[in-house]
Amino acid sequence: MSNRVAISRCKSYHLDEVTESIREVISNTSFPCVKNKKVLVKPNILSDAKTETGITTNPIVVEALINILKEEGAETIYLGDSPGLHSSSFDAHTCGIKDVCERTGTNWVDFTANPVMHKIGKHSLPIARIIDEVDVVISVAKFKTNQLMYSTGCVKNMFGSIPGLNKSSCHVKAPSRSAFADLITEIYKESKCSYGLMDGIIAMEGPGPANGNIRQVGLILGSADSYLTDYAQAMIMGYRIEDIPILMAGKKKGYTKLEPTYPLLDARELVIKDYKRVEIGKEKAIPALIKSNLLKPFHSLMIKIRKTPTFRDDKCVLCKRCVDICPAKALDVVDNHITLNKAHCVRCYCCHEMCPKNAIDII
Ligand code: SF4
Ligand code: SF4
Known part of the structure; x- marks a missing residue:
């Protein structure tokens, strides 16, 4: 090619x-x-x-x-x-x-x-x-x-x-x-x-x-x-x-x-020095051995150290697009707020991609 x-x-x-x-x-x-x-x-x-x-x-x-x-x-x-x-x-x-x-x-x-x-x-x-x-x-x-x-x-x-x-x-x-x-x-x-x-x-x-x-x-x-x-x-x-x-x-x-x-x-x-990039995740620093299939039990740990979605009530209009897209069923509406079950969340950020109101921060 x-x-x-x-x-x-x-x-x-x-x-x-x-x-x-x-x-x-x-x-x-x-x-x-x-x-x-x-x-x-x-x-x-x-x-x-x-x-x-x-x-x-x-x-x-x-x-x-x-x-x-x-x-x-x-x-x-x-x-x-x-x-x-x-x-x-x-x-x-x-x-x-x-x-x-x-x-x-x-x-x-x-x-x-x-x-x-x-x-x-x-x-x-x-x-x-x-x-x-x-x-x-x-x-x-x-x-x-x-x-x-x-x-x-x-x-x-x-x-x-x-x-x-x-x-x-x-x-x-x-x-x-x-x-x-x-x-x-x-x-x-x-x-x-x-x-x-x-x-x-x-x-x-x-x-x-x-x-x-x-x-x-x-x-x-x-x-x-x-x-x-x-x-x-x-x-x-x-x-x-x-x-x-x-x-x-x-x-x-x-x-x-x-x-x-x-x-x-x-x-x-053509490098744009002040281009606002997404910060590289901490799992980059985890030794290669842990990333390998030999130690699969640690993979969920790697996911958990990734940044987590947080939901802003001041912007959210409760459209539930985030709830509908979440593949891990980690989101729900409780008392008119979006709530996250952190244990279920796989940090895929599909919710962030689908939110029409920029009401989700990844922090
Ligand atoms: S997609 Fe955004 S605006 Fe819609 S319910 Fe979720 S957080 Fe709220
Ligand atoms: S990051 Fe992924 S798994 Fe976590 S709440 Fe959002 S859509 Fe669900």
Whole structure:
């Protein structure tokens, strides 16, 4: 696989400027041939939030890519995603991505309709049927921090191919950071994704992926090796690559060499020193022996030393989205307050991701 990561400046979401920037990125990397192919475009729609929140891939980036795919002769283009709480009314209008389907004649896909069971690692998991039906899959991620994995990106974006609440249950199947990162790499492999494009024009810093602050970064990134797109993102954010669990899991499994070359801008020269990163967890300091399968009983201890969600009554509107998403059944409403059973909590932070009022702090 090519190790080129192209990074192009793009200061605004004007369609012409974004199109030019994406063209520059894909022409400097190994973009898959889409002529006469069925192509799935998979943006990040963590929740159907307003575009200006920076939670989702910007619809203009999606539209520009689709226009390029059409010009390149793609036979049929599909667009879809599945948020953690995937209600029957979900159609991605608020974030503007469903409107792109209408403007470009692209087919919107419901990932929850007839998913197919796949053996993924040691687990059997449902995956969106469209993954099995297309020739080319393109991950179109958002440049964002993440409380659990420190940065999200093109690899983790394909976690969305697991429909709805099946995603949060993965945190119980793989509760440690390293086990979860391993599972994400297997899901990514199963998704057959062949290109990772990233919207880094307006990015998210701080407590991402849903409750951070937006920040102008002004970049579009892309590589045929999605791990390298994410590598460049992590570097620009100022992380040490060794601290990013998904990158280390992908390298350990031989899915990537993590040896990027930069045909356009060089990520090492784009580091944003004051980017607000998620603090690296204390379990990094635990000896490797304890992390190994030999001492599995200690794994729950590692989870317990992770930061804990705390619930702010001054912001909470008791919508119960956090209760509904919690895979460990650790949350309840008692006397009009959200209460947490710390013994049950696996520190997955799904509640934080789903809270629409920024009423959960991870401390
Ligand atoms: S998701 Fe947020 S606003 Fe809704 S009940 Fe939970 S803490 Fe409150
Ligand atoms: S309370 Fe929040 S962090 Fe804890 S298990 Fe539930 S969703 Fe995950």
